[in-house]
Amino acid sequence: xxxxxxxxxxxxxxxxxxxxxxxxxxxxxxxxxxxxxxxxxxxxxxxxxxxxxxxxxxxxxxxxxxxxxxxxxxxxxxxxxxxxxxxxxxxxxxxxxxxxxxxxxxxxxxxxxxxxxxxxxxxxxxxxxxxxxxxxxxxxxxxxxxxxxxxxxxxxxxxxxxxxxxxxxxxxxxxxxxxxxxxxxxxxxxxxxxxxxxxxxxxxxxxxxxxxxxxxxxxxxxxxxxxxxxxxxxxxxxxxxxxxxxxxxxxxxxxxxxxxxxxxxxxxxxxxxxxxxxxxxxxxxxxxxxxxxxxxxxxxxxxxxxxxxxxxxxxxxxxxxxxxxxxxxxxxxxxxxxxxxxxxxxxxxxxxxxxxxxxxxxxxxxxxxxxxxxxxxx
Ligand SMILES: Cc1cc2nc3c(=O)[nH]c(=O)nc-3n(C[C@H](O)[C@H](O)[C@H](O)COP(=O)(O)OP(=O)(O)OC[C@H]3O[C@@H](n4cnc5c(N)ncnc54)[C@H](O)[C@@H]3O)c2cc1C
Numbered sequence: 001x002x003x004x005x006x007x008x009x010x011x012x013x014x015x016x017x018x019x020x021x022x023x024x025x026x027x028x029x030x031x032x033x034x035x036x037x038x039x040x041x042x043x044x045x046x047x048x049x050x051x052x053x054x055x056x057x058x059x060x061x062x063x064x065x066x067x068x069x070x071x072x073x074x075x076x077x078x079x080x081x082x083x084x085x086x087x088x089x090x091x092x093x094x095x096x097x098x099x100x101x102x103x104x105x106x107x108x109x110x111x112x113x114x115x116x117x118x119x120x121x122x123x124x125x126x127x128x129x130x131x132x133x134x135x136x137x138x139x140x141x142x143x144x145x146x147x148x149x150x151x152x153x154x155x156x157x158x159x160x161x162x163x164x165x166x167x168x169x170x171x172x173x174x175x176x177x178x179x180x181x182x183x184x185x186x187x188x189x190x191x192x193x194x195x196x197x198x199x200x201x202x203x204x205x206x207x208x209x210x211x212x213x214x215x216x217x218x219x220x221x222x223x224x225x226x227x228x229x230x231x232x233x234x235x236x237x238x239x240x241x242x243x244x245x246x247x248x249x250x251x252x253x254x255x256x257x258x259x260x261x262x263x264x265x266x267x268x269x270x271x272x273x274x275x276x277x278x279x280x281x282x283x284x285x286x287x288x289x290x291x292x293x294x295x296x297x298x299x300x301x302x303x304x305x306x307x308x309x310x311x312x313x314x315x316x317x318x319x320x321x322x323x324x325x326x327x328x329x330x331x332x333x334x335x336x337x338x339x340x341x342x343x344x345x346x347x348x349x350x351x352x353x354x355x356x357x358x359x360x361x362x363x364x365x366x367x368x369x370x371x372x373x374x375x376x377x378x
Contacts, residue, residue: 009236011040013345
């Protein structure tokens with residue numbers, strides 16, 4: 001059986017590519033995913049007992065600054081505007097997080113101002129020699145807010161999450177958490193923060209509902225390759241796996257999610273509570289705070305445990321270290337030599353991207369491809 005395009009992976013990268021190729025170019029597209037559902041890591045489904053629309057692979061907070069990406073996705077969903085507010089639990093109490101003026105006031109035990117906070121951080125911060133930029137995740141935080149706040153909120157969390165010292169990790173890991181001297185206590189800065197009104201899975205179902213798209217679940221790439229031929233391949237799985245790990249396996253971090261349903265309406269005061277210094281888990285998520293289901297009588301929480309990655313497990317996070325990047329660069333060079341294959345998405349490019357960035361990457365890849373692809377088969 002022949003398809004114009006075989007898309008491996010039904011996450012954001014694969015679904016956007018399939019949708020564009022079918023709806024704009026009239027291509028016949030087969031999408032395969034080895035999981036038993038579409039939506040990749042953004043998959044959500046109601047908990048059987050509580051009815052809470054759980055994000056199976058960790059909370060997915062959609063946000064973007066790009067009107068192009070928002071408008072593209074808005075063809076397939078309405079939105080539920082929301083703000084992601086999280087807390088940290090340490091020293092026996094909740095703290096506003098990311099660090100902001102409210103956090104600072106709680107720390108010093110009295111009311112303060114943005115000016116006082118900025119002046120104090122200026123005294124606490126540890127300047128880098130010769131004003132050079134931070135070289136790792138410890139430096140990026142200590143050079144902004146000093147050691148005490150770093151140790152309270154960042155050090156333990158990062159160690160648990162990556163099983164590495166923050167100084168071994170790229171500055172981008174901790175550097176993407178904002179530090180604010182005002183009272184803005186939102187988790188992220190983006191101008192658009194909202195969830196698909198009917199959930200992510202429904203959004204994906206609508207994207208993939210085009211008559212020229214066929215979706216086969218529980219189907220691995222190798223299996224599909226043996227069954228069908230294609231003119232072009234879009235691959236969104238792990239790049240080392242595509243090349244049979246021939247240069248050695250890329251390192252990843254994994255996670256274990258432990259859900260618990262409780263016969264009470266709420267468990268915690270915010271959608272997410274971080275545990276930088278207590279317990280083996282890094283965070284507890286009570287997604288009901290943002291799914292528009294406040295009326296449900298029960299709740300479901302999910303504890304998130306960092307885990308080592310072993311082949312066959314889920315490669316959630318590429319490791320943000322220099323050695324891992326160097327190995328990826330060698331795979332990337334091989335990928336560039338492949339003809340009629342596009343490597344798109346988080347695993348295929350071995351980089352942590354947010355959902356909106358992956359949508360943007362796929363839209364750009366489609367634009368590059370559209371002029372090159374042959375006319376679809378009849
Ligand atoms: C715990 C966690 C929390 C996150 N939270 C956020 C957040 O709050 N906000 C945000 O913007 N982003 C978040 N992200 C990032 C988000 O998940 C990614 O940006 C997005 O999923 C990337 O889409 P993708 O299509 O590249 O990859 P994926 O969603 O991983 O999809 C890839 C798909 O390919 C399939 N596949 C792989 N190999 C094969 C194969 N050989 N054969 C068949 N199928 C295959 C996989 O089963 C998977 O379904 C989070 C990620 C994680 C891990």
